[in-house]
Amino acid sequence: MHRCTKCVMLETHEMLTFDKEGVCSVCRQIEQKATIDWAAKEKELFDFLEQYRGKGLYDCIIPFSGGKDSTFQAYSLVTKFKLKPLIVNFDHGFYRPTHLKNLERTVKKLGVDYLKFKSDWQTVKKLMKESLIRKGDIMWHSHCGIYAYPMQMAVKFKVPLIIWGESTAEYTSYHNFEEKEEVDEKRFNRMGNLGINAEDMVGFLDGTVTMRDLEPYRYPKLADLRAINFRSICLGNYIPWDTKKQSEIIHKELGWEGDYVEGIPYERYWYEKIEDAFQGIQDYLKWIKRGMSRMTHLASIDIRNGRMTRDEGLKLIEEWEGRRPASLDVFLKAINMSDEEFHRIALTHVVAPHVPDLTKVKPGPKLWDQDQWTINIDIET
Numbered sequence: 001m002h003r004c005t006k007c008v009m010l011e012t013h014e015m016l017t018f019d020k021e022g023v024c025s026v027c028r029q030i031e032q033k034a035t036i037d038w039a040a041k042e043k044e045l046f047d048f049l050e051q052y053r054g055k056g057l058y059d060c061i062i063p064f065s066g067g068k069d070s071t072f073q074a075y076s077l078v079t080k081f082k083l084k085p086l087i088v089n090f091d092h093g094f095y096r097p098t099h100l101k102n103l104e105r106t107v108k109k110l111g112v113d114y115l116k117f118k119s120d121w122q123t124v125k126k127l128m129k130e131s132l133i134r135k136g137d138i139m140w141h142s143h144c145g146i147y148a149y150p151m152q153m154a155v156k157f158k159v160p161l162i163i164w165g166e167s168t169a170e171y172t173s174y175h176n177f178e179e180k181e182e183v184d185e186k187r188f189n190r191m192g193n194l195g196i197n198a199e200d201m202v203g204f205l206d207g208t209v210t211m212r213d214l215e216p217y218r219y220p221k222l223a224d225l226r227a228i229n230f231r232s233i234c235l236g237n238y239i240p241w242d243t244k245k246q247s248e249i250i251h252k253e254l255g256w257e258g259d260y261v262e263g264i265p266y267e268r269y270w271y272e273k274i275e276d277a278f279q280g281i282q283d284y285l286k287w288i289k290r291g292m293s294r295m296t297h298l299a300s301i302d303i304r305n306g307r308m309t310r311d312e313g314l315k316l317i318e319e320w321e322g323r324r325p326a327s328l329d330v331f332l333k334a335i336n337m338s339d340e341e342f343h344r345i346a347l348t349h350v351v352a353p354h355v356p357d358l359t360k361v362k363p364g365p366k367l368w369d370q371d372q373w374t375i376n377i378d379i380e381t
């Protein structure tokens with residue numbers, strides 16, 4: 001398989017192209033990032049925000065997971081850009097304890113109105129299973145809810161401006177930094193919903209789930225969004241996004257804490273994807289499908305930013321990828337599936353030319369908080 005000659009991304013990653021030197025399109029895009037006049041972009045954002053300030057009940061909606069990116073986004077929009085936002089949190093049902101503390105602490109410290117929506121867990125379990133079977137990805141409900149629910153709230157509260165975090169230009173080549181990325185239905189259908197909309201999902205399931213149950217996962221009607229004259233933008237198109245630096249800022253200013261995550265070293269990546277109990281499974285599935293998981297992605301970012309050599313990256317990949325996450329036991333129990341069936345399904349989603357070798361898989365260590373996850377409580381009852 002071809003691996004980028006600059007970073008460590010593999011050709012199996014979605015939407016990646018390579019030039020004649022074997023360098024991937026995201027590496028080339030990040031080189032371009034250095035030539036952007038960020039001061040001008042920031043001023044452009046200040047000017048743009050003026051038209052929304054103080055006009056309605058809220059200046060904007062901030063879709064908020066409470067992870068490193070959306071915490072920085074909220075921190076920056078409130079303290080630097082002086083907006084009064086409505087924070088909208090879509091809780092997919094498997095947040096971890098440190099994350100929950102971070103979330104509550106952040107909204108309190110920032111002094112913001114905060115709306116939390118938690119979707120029905122019995123439906124979520126059915127959705128996770130179906131999503132795994134269809135796409136080799138357990139998080140259809142989470143991908144859809146995170147994008148769709150804040151847009152629904154924009155319509156409901158008549159708040160026309162929705163501000164997201166990083167631009168997808170950081171990690172994919174759908175857009176470059178010069179294009180203004182609108183987070184709209186087109187992006188939802190391309191990147192958010194795995195090509196499955198709520199109507200499709202109802203048809204796939206056994207008849208016990210209705211369209212009413214899937215309402216939180218539906219993108220609002222375009223006519224309703226147009227009626228509020230909506231704009232849905234990424235903060236990362238106006239300020240240079242640097243997760244490592246931003247994580248240090250929110251740790252210092254808001255007391256935001258990192259955590260151990262399966263498949264990556266804590267010492268280096270204490271801030272990365274700490275929110276989801278099932279992140280390790282999602283990353284493991286990616287490893288089976290594409291031969292790469294989060295370690296490859298993170299090493300690539302560090303190499304592009306000059307914080308790691310390519311050889312160091314390859315060594316970390318060798319050490320951290322291809323471990324069976326201990327959290328898989330919790331997940332399989334929740335959706336009532338055997339280990340064999342899970343792996344059989346995963347193997348139906350392999351992306352050529354990758355050929356996974358499951359005989360090389362080693363068991364990963366259990367996270368410190370696994371026995372405390374709220375999902376365990378669900379399993380017991």
Ligand SMILES: [Zn+2]
Pocket residue numbers: 004005006007008009023024025026027
């Ligand atoms: Zn690259």
